[in-house]
Amino acid sequence: MTFHSILFDKNDIQKETVEQPEFFTDLNLDQVIDAITKRKKDYNLKPFFYTPLRDIETIYYRHEVMRDMEDAALMAPIKAFAEKMIIVRRYLGLVEKLDSHHHKQGWFLEAALIYCDAVTDLACDLSLANLKSRGFLAFREYVTNYVHSHVFQALQKEAQKVKNGLSNVKYSVIIQEGRFSVRGYEDEADYSVEVEKTFEKFKQGAVKDYRLDLYKGSGMSHIEAKILEFVALLFPAPFAALDQFCANHSQFVDETIRIFDREIQFYVAYLEFIAEIKSKGLPFCYPQVGASREVFDYDGFDLALAHALIFTEKPVICNDFFLKGAERIIVVSGPNQGGKTTFARAFGQLHYLASLGCPVPGREARLFLFDQIFTHFERQEDIRNLRGKLEDDLTRIHDILARITPNSILILNEIFASTTLQDAVFLSKEIMAKVMEVDLLCVWVTFIDELSTLSEKTVSMVSTVVPENPAMRTFKIVRRSADGLAYALSLAEKHRLTYKQIKERITS
């Protein structure tokens, strides 16, 4: 199999999108994608995350790569490779800025050395890795061939040889007031060691390191450049070899390797991001993705919320949903501050992330491969908008209804909150009829209970409270209410303090 790209199994589709999709802010996906790409700015990964896939094959192509990457035995070498490539780019950038001839060439050589190292290690690690994905298998073949190619072999050997020659140079500088001399080093003893030895008996464990990091940015002073010039005069051969190397290998980074280095970060970034959340015990799974509208997700959650709560003790509440048969529309009602909006967002996020070929929050999921996602969330009134709020809402919804298809996903959150109940009921029913007619998947958060029983296409889900204390929210969204528990002994059980539980908890 020929290697195209680690992100795409074929070449003829749109790979990147510059603009953030409209619904991102409503679903808090902007926060999620910001968090995912935050530490990877140099790779410019957002265009990949802004491009949902329409092809199930490509989604499964990414699932395979992602599963391979979940193996720490592969993730670690990929990260090591990326870190080295960052250094290669930094050094090559440095070369552009420097003046002194020997200095420029010195950094060019370092870049080449690290590049060789990065590619060789990657090829070796991949050959040992237990790869299953089509993407990685093809890439392994590519990189193995490249490492054995004449071009690469020559680059590596020559770079190492030149470096060895330079490393063997050892010289002395004698510094006096306003004057210095340079000559070869002649085995004088190390004075710091002697001082250290004298005071060794007082060693009390770790103390502050007073060695100052005296390297200030890139570049040399004219004094250092002068010294280097003298050193080159004292040791002419290694510097001649360096000249030759630079002339022979002016463009050494392979184009396919360069693209892989960027694209693989899509997986690294996503997996790093969810690893933090997984460590709090929240599940992720690879969803089935396809044309079935019998979607479900067990123990799903709002990824943006989970990320925001990472450093708190607050638990993230997981919720289930499923649609069967003719069911299309989840109508969410119930007490406020009970997690309704979060539930609706999670529904949208899950579908979007699935379309990227990523694992999604939940234990097990089947999700719908949509053509478009539309959202309408309550917004701040905009002073520049001359229409009233209700009119504004209606305009936006009208616009959405004109664009939806049976393959779209629609998420509505507390629309018409700014009108009378009577009006809201009337308007909602009108829009509901239209939505049912198109027969698309929809989550509708509302305070109007009767919307949930309009037809066999609607499913009612409610936010719930603690039965003994109606002021406490559970943030559980359920199809029906849960049962309460008896008090005192159940409290002990809750704290895992029964005889049996304690015996299990105390380890000998």
Add this chain to the structure above:
Amino acid sequence: MRVFLMHPDRDFNVTQKLPFNEAALTEDLELNILFNAMALGDEFLFKVVRQAIFASLDAPEAIRYRQEILKDCLKNPSIVRKIYRIPIESIENKRRRWMGIFSSQPSGILSGAVQMLEMFVVLLRKLKRIADEHADGFESPGFKRFFAMIQQELSDDYFAVVENHLKMLKFHDGVLISAELGNGNEGTNYILRKTNHDHRNWLKRVLARKSPSYSYTLHPRDDAGARALGELRDRGVNLVANAVAQSADHIDSFFNMLRLELAFYIGCLNLSERLDQLGEPIVFPEPAPASERQHSFTGLYDVALALTMKQKVVGNDVNADGKDLAMITGANQGGKSTFLRSIGLAQLMMQCGMFVPAESFRANVCSGLFTHYKREEDATMTSGKFDEELGRMSAIVDNITPNSMVLFNESFAATNEREGSEIARQIVSALLEKRVKVFFVTHLYELAQSFHAQGMDNAIFLRADRQEDGRRTYKLIEAPPLKTSYGVDAYNKIFGERK
């Protein structure tokens, strides 16, 4: 050179994590009263004794190591206090003379460090003198080792070598630095090389050799060049400046460690002097291994109570050897809580190597001490009282290990007696089976009776004594639980006797 007065083989770790329940222990056992009596208003002493008391030792040998040293201190209090003055003098010198290693240039670091070392040498000489004069009066292995080390390491020859270095480190004749080509052909691995200072013209000799060399003289107005050359020189002395500064730091930390490890004993001296004034006895306890079950004592009193009342208080005699459970019932205000506190305090004091407030005391060490006391209503309204009690219990279970000890004071009474007793019974039974020692002060008759009825060999039942006329003796006697806790006594006292 290591102080090793707190452990025979390692430094005292003042940053060791305190047990998770340090706040509960402090509150329940009134530990701040004890800390304050030891610290006498000195924040540093307070911090150290608090740390030492919480960081319990769990090996009897380790406890005896400190007991021996503490006995030496009680015998030679003025000499110990004099040694304790030396590190304090170092701190005062530094403050008064603005000493320190603050510079951001190696040359500045070097001169600051040399100055500091010169000051330390004076104090080290002082310490050496005390060792020479008084070492004979100390018998503990800890102090013997300490003094022998001072005498061996700080010889006169050694002081001479140090002073010679301090002179050389001023580099009057320029520096010789070796280097290599590092990444990007930038000079690296700058190492200061030793030159022979006996001949003033070393430089001339070096340059006169046959090997080729290139020289460069800076233009007098080349300020940038002069600065760059200065930086290069700094790179050369970077390592030696580090070596000197680290040496100064090491001696500084030696003094700090001396102060830290002696602080604990100074705290003990302060407390023993105070208890002596009150006429209260102290005794060095006999620690037994954690796997054994020993707890027998005479005249054990609540040191926190004695320090608060500023007078002698009632002590208790109990023999609970071989017991895993002590169930304490009886009269209100009959000294149950005081007794429970004296158990906890004595355990902590024993396990940090101190004397204990008693006439005699022997107990096994425990691997952790936990208190579970009833608390005021939770102010944050986040959970009910019973729920809160169970939450604290659960946290204890998370942290407990076999051979720990738990002190319960009227726990699980925030629900009705039947439920409370049942839950407490389950908890205590499970703890006992996991080899946890339990002291339980309770009014829950059903709970106490359920254990008493089993006729267990490994349980002892203590009751706060009450005489026929209702007066308390504040002494505990060995006796089975009774159905009443004499609350009616308290009622009667307040509302007047009823016929």
